[in-house]
Amino acid sequence: MKVIYTDVLIIGGGLAGLRVATGVKERDHDAVVLTLVPPKRSHSSAAQGGMQASLANSNMGEGDNEDVHFSDTIKGSDWGADQVVARMFTHCAPKAIRELAHWGVPWSRVQRGDRTAIINAKKVTITEKDEAHGLITARDFGGTKKWRTCYTSDGTGHSMLYAMDNKAHEDKVEIHERLEAVSLIHENGRCYGAIARNLMSGELVAYIAKATTVATGGYGRIYSVSTNAIICQGIGQALALETGVATLGNMEAIQFHPTAIVPVGILTTEGCRGDGGLLLDKDGYRFMPDYEPEKKELASRDVVSRRMTEHMRKGKGVKSRYGDHLWLDITILGREHIEKNLREVKEICENFLGIDPAVDWIPVRPTQHYSMGGIRTTYKGESQTLKGLYSCGEAACWDMHGFNRLGGNSVSETVVAGMLVAEYISDYLESAESHISIHTANVEKFLKVEQDKIDALLVKEDGEDAYVLRRRMEEIMMDDVGIFRNGADLQKAVDELKELHQRAKNIEVFRSKSRAANPALVNAYRTQKMIKVALTVALGALLRTESRGAHSREDYPERDDANWLKRSITSWPNESDDMPIMSYEEISIGEMEMPPGFRGYGKDLTLHNDQTPIRQSAVDAITKELESQGKDRFEIQNAVMPFMDKLPKKYRGINERLGENV
Amino acid sequence: MSQEIDQTKNRILKISILRFDPHDPEDFPHMETFEVEEAPGMTLFIVLNEIREHHDNSLKFDFVCRAGICGSCSMLVNGKPTLACRTLTKILDTNITLAPLPLFELIGDLSIYTGKWMRGLNERLETWIHDKSNELHVDKLEERMEPALADEIYELDRCVECGCCVAGCGTIQMRENFVGAVGLNKVARYHLDPRDKRSDEEFYEMIGNEDGVFGCMTLLGCEDVCPKDLPLQSKIAYMRRMMLKTSLKN
Numbered sequence: 001m002k003v004i005y006t007d008v009l010i011i012g013g014g015l016a017g018l019r020v021a022t023g024v025k026e027r028d029h030d031a032v033v034l035t036l037v038p039p040k041r042s043h044s045s046a047a048q049g050g051m052q053a054s055l056a057n058s059n060m061g062e063g064d065n066e067d068v069h070f071s072d073t074i075k076g077s078d079w080g081a082d083q084v085v086a087r088m089f090t091h092c093a094p095k096a097i098r099e100l101a102h103w104g105v106p107w108s109r110v111q112r113g114d115r116t117a118i119i120n121a122k123k124v125t126i127t128e129k130d131e132a133h134g135l136i137t138a139r140d141f142g143g144t145k146k147w148r149t150c151y152t153s154d155g156t157g158h159s160m161l162y163a164m165d166n167k168a169h170e171d172k173v174e175i176h177e178r179l180e181a182v183s184l185i186h187e188n189g190r191c192y193g194a195i196a197r198n199l200m201s202g203e204l205v206a207y208i209a210k211a212t213t214v215a216t217g218g219y220g221r222i223y224s225v226s227t228n229a230i231i232c233q234g235i236g237q238a239l240a241l242e243t244g245v246a247t248l249g250n251m252e253a254i255q256f257h258p259t260a261i262v263p264v265g266i267l268t269t270e271g272c273r274g275d276g277g278l279l280l281d282k283d284g285y286r287f288m289p290d291y292e293p294e295k296k297e298l299a300s301r302d303v304v305s306r307r308m309t310e311h312m313r314k315g316k317g318v319k320s321r322y323g324d325h326l327w328l329d330i331t332i333l334g335r336e337h338i339e340k341n342l343r344e345v346k347e348i349c350e351n352f353l354g355i356d357p358a359v360d361w362i363p364v365r366p367t368q369h370y371s372m373g374g375i376r377t378t379y380k381g382e383s384q385t386l387k388g389l390y391s392c393g394e395a396a397c398w399d400m401h402g403f404n405r406l407g408g409n410s411v412s413e414t415v416v417a418g419m420l421v422a423e424y425i426s427d428y429l430e431s432a433e434s435h436i437s438i439h440t441a442n443v444e445k446f447l448k449v450e451q452d453k454i455d456a457l458l459v460k461e462d463g464e465d466a467y468v469l470r471r472r473m474e475e476i477m478m479d480d481v482g483i484f485r486n487g488a489d490l491q492k493a494v495d496e497l498k499e500l501h502q503r504a505k506n507i508e509v510f511r512s513k514s515r516a517a518n519p520a521l522v523n524a525y526r527t528q529k530m531i532k533v534a535l536t537v538a539l540g541a542l543l544r545t546e547s548r549g550a551h552s553r554e555d556y557p558e559r560d561d562a563n564w565l566k567r568s569i570t571s572w573p574n575e576s577d578d579m580p581i582m583s584y585e586e587i588s589i590g591e592m593e594m595p596p597g598f599r600g601y602g603k604d605l606t607l608h609n610d611q612t613p614i615r616q617s618a619v620d621a622i623t624k625e626l627e628s629q630g631k632d633r634f635e636i637q638n639a640v641m642p643f644m645d646k647l648p649k650k651y652r653g654i655n656e657r658l659g660e661n662v
Numbered sequence: 663m664s665q666e667i668d669q670t671k672n673r674i675l676k677i678s679i680l681r682f683d684p685h686d687p688e689d690f691p692h693m694e695t696f697e698v699e700e701a702p703g704m705t706l707f708i709v710l711n712e713i714r715e716h717h718d719n720s721l722k723f724d725f726v727c728r729a730g731i732c733g734s735c736s737m738l739v740n741g742k743p744t745l746a747c748r749t750l751t752k753i754l755d756t757n758i759t760l761a762p763l764p765l766f767e768l769i770g771d772l773s774i775y776t777g778k779w780m781r782g783l784n785e786r787l788e789t790w791i792h793d794k795s796n797e798l799h800v801d802k803l804e805e806r807m808e809p810a811l812a813d814e815i816y817e818l819d820r821c822v823e824c825g826c827c828v829a830g831c832g833t834i835q836m837r838e839n840f841v842g843a844v845g846l847n848k849v850a851r852y853h854l855d856p857r858d859k860r861s862d863e864e865f866y867e868m869i870g871n872e873d874g875v876f877g878c879m880t881l882l883g884c885e886d887v888c889p890k891d892l893p894l895q896s897k898i899a900y901m902r903r904m905m906l907k908t909s910l911k912n
Binding site: 037038040041042043045046055094095096097098099101102103104106107108109110111133134135136137152153155158159162165166167169170175177178200201202229230231263264266267321340343344347348351352353354467509510511512514516517518519520523651653654655656657658662 | 683685686702703705714715718719720721722724725726727728729730731732733734748750769770773775776777778780781784785788789790791796798800801802803804805806807808809812813815816819820822823855857858
């Protein structure tokens, strides 16, 4: 048995994982990153439009700060987010972006003077201040009060990931490439690392670590059409689930992005609409103002995706052999703008559609895009139930997104959570609690279990075809657990997924019997895991009898704060059970800085909680009282919902902005 | 739309793939041909997955983003290095030959270990910002940068490390330690970036030799095959002038 010891094992080499690695290295701890692909190819690289951070440098971002970013994030989450975590996040986002600037990201900058922009289909002139010249600029994104999304053209994730990976090179972070974690080693409620399979040689290796971090991204690929990279299969969530101890949070919270191209589902950034692009129907008619007169194309993603679907259901979609779609029109932005700020979009249109987006409209429709749910953690990024297991980024339910994530908040979360979790892990490693003792015989047992599973898949006869099961699962998720959901379809989905889960125990790897690099074997064991993850999503969606954020029930259209202001928690304690177990974690209104309210889209269908007005009055009273005493916004915020004590000391400083604290 | 092709007239594509499993002692490199019915909007990503799912599930290849963004799927398509995911079959003849990129370690079939090569390159050229004197204060306003300069750096930062330029390079065939266009472009990127405080002399130490900028024979296969249309030719020329100047100065 090959055993590798380290302080921190990090599963996943995207932005979140690499940021944890460099963070613990800086605190002189050892780290090993396991990654399926070279880190620079991680799905983080596909983030196009930008990273939210309230720098307030550009004219249209003036007046922005942590408070406004916080408020946008909570509204966007449909009050599902953990407000303390969202506060920690908005406070640290400016620090994370400045850190990345220091490490080499060529953020697009403010150019002093006049420039032309398109706002609400009209040309307007924006004048940038002299004193802002050369600072990081920002564009508009959906669901935000200010222009807050910082970018490098539309290759933001790429630039961030390259800077981050280069920083990891500099810090000599050990990267074990093409190593796939296949199970977590744990005993008595404590995680000790993972068993990993070398995807080139097939060898199984035990990694023993004091802290293990899952940063494997989302689970979009349980759907048949997703903007996600093909490696975003929910394996990290499955690893946690399969411990029987760690829990997952809000797995049913799935975001559909309004504008992926048809049919292949590749993303065109929200920046298209943020920069002034329009959504048109089969008649070339701009329909969004009819549904959302205020925010129009720039309503929150869940809202735009639903409105587009509604509009297509009214027969206004463009018919194609791949089903109905709508048009995204960015011709209005002009060639120069597209070639400078929407280059990836232009390349995608040319290569996959054979069109020129400066002249032609882009066929788009809402497509699975983001997993708000994930491994449930504390604000420190640690599993609530499995000590020593951490998670951050899209893999986790930390939970700053609640039931809908704002565009630009995901890459931002990766680096903010990564930098914070690295500190919490380091604190933990420097405490006595982190010491471990696990008998190698027990480690060997975990390795043997995985070896046996692989053997079984390779020697099985007359078994099931993993591809058939996987395709069926993807269709079920797409058809019955999609943008609009209802009880009957969800029940059907759960029943059939349960059956697929049973059948998956009988998977046979046909013909391709190599123990070394073997894509058929990989597909077989991943399919078994993916079906479990799909079940947690479908079951969570079936049981949540309300509509909140991206979870939209046709049979329960109201957001039900009286009964459903809670987080869904899923676990799978007994491996032999055919279903996971659901429980719920209350989201306490009494501690909220921003008690539940109306998001401002469509009709207000909220069923309110009795506690809401009580808390609102309390918050208002504190605010009024402190304002009359001349207290500043930080002091008032701290009185309403303190969070600063939870942050690592090095990140508690007040952020400078032009005209504030400079 | 352009993908509206009459379904009755779908072409049958003959996909010939150079196959070899280095882990199988009995295997040897050989061509294998698969027939796939073309569909509208079909890319080589779709073709290869269809072959794996319906013809031969042992076929090895690398895709990640499948959107032309991550650079994983570079291979020789009819002999030319390119990204397979964004290659539409309709621009190709019905006989299509696929082979792994040369020069990189072979994992199997079309799957190659570019990650290892690129990591070695990045470590060798120290492709990160060098500035020990400038301490980071995360609370303070970020340092300013001219907008045009930021755009120019981003232009060079767009490299996806796909390895096409390495596969298309004549020099590297003869000089295996040559840094390739990918390496020279990275040096140009950091040379341009005022945040990196390395001197011309330090850059010269790294690439002022035959494995660096003076090794390039200016065949410029790199520029022909770069899927991101990076200005490799002008950047190599620029670096050569800069390095020449540095060498004369000293």
